Amino acid sequence: MAVMENENRVWKLFVTFFKIGAFTFGGGYAMIPLIKEEVVTKQHWLEDQDILDIIAIAESTPGPIAVNTATFVGKKTAGMAGAAAATGGVILPAFIIIYCLSFVLRQFEELAVVKYAFVGIRAAVLVLIFQGLLSMYKACPKGKMEYLLMAFAFVVTAFFDVNILIVILVCALTGLLVNGRKQS
């Protein structure tokens, strides 16, 4: 009986996260309200506080927020099988859509009208990235170390094309040395 119930949950996780993956445009943060609605309000798998914890964890671990959140909810709800089902579910719609698009996108880009359109579109994407940068800047705590690291990361990547791995390791180490031993 318990096995049946767990199987049922795993399938439900897959379907729920497939739906979330299929109906969210634009990324991980856009997914949070939908995840809350499905997982907390409808299915009662988790509580509001869990969602807040998940966001905090997803932000401070590697990888896309959407994948982190799906894995976390799946694991909490139905163990490893649940984690695999939720993660697979959230990825699959994007995978199918982009894989199908990949056959036509290149040819499509050759058309004059599309080339013209993309001249405009690239400038709009620039603004979208700028806004992403702005919201990350606002969310980042500010102090001497933070400004120094921002400037360091910007300059060595933009002007010297230093390997980003090295930049990340240097900044992580700096943070660890400056703040890692303080008792909070």
Next chain:
Amino acid sequence: MNILLDLFLTFFKIGLFTIGGGYAMLPMIRQEVLAHGWMTLEEIVNFIAVSESTPGVFAVNISTYVGAETAGLPGALCCTFGVTLPSFIIISILAGGYEAFQESTIVKGIMSGLRPAVVGLIGAALFSVVKTVFLPDGLEINPGQFGVSLLVVVLSLLIRFKKKVHPIVVILLAAAIGIAAGYLGLLG
């Protein structure tokens, strides 16, 4: 190296070393994809627009696309699997005892260095996108293209900051301006 293995390992690395949402993955994708010659920066920027207009997250979308373009379905599977796997492993382990992880001063210290790093890195990625948009041919300015780009940037900024319209609306408007300019012969 075997191309599939190369794709898998590269995207595994990207997944493992990108922290944060939104465009946090862009700097590393840009550097790796350009270094391997899998796409040009212009193609990546075009693809961001496609990604914003289709369901799903940028990370999965671009991984699938780079893989499919480079090595078909097996390539797409390798990239998407690779970019997802680090998160999957780490979160599966952490889901049991994340309170300890959240409270850890070591994690807090590392994060205090990584947050500003990501801001600087995205700033650098934006810098290279600005160069591609305004100076696609090096220092030779194409006045038509420069003007159209400037118009779109100013309009998009006005629209996005005044009203919270969806990115797709901005992309469609920008496309219309680009097409109009193209058929008026302004793009040369």
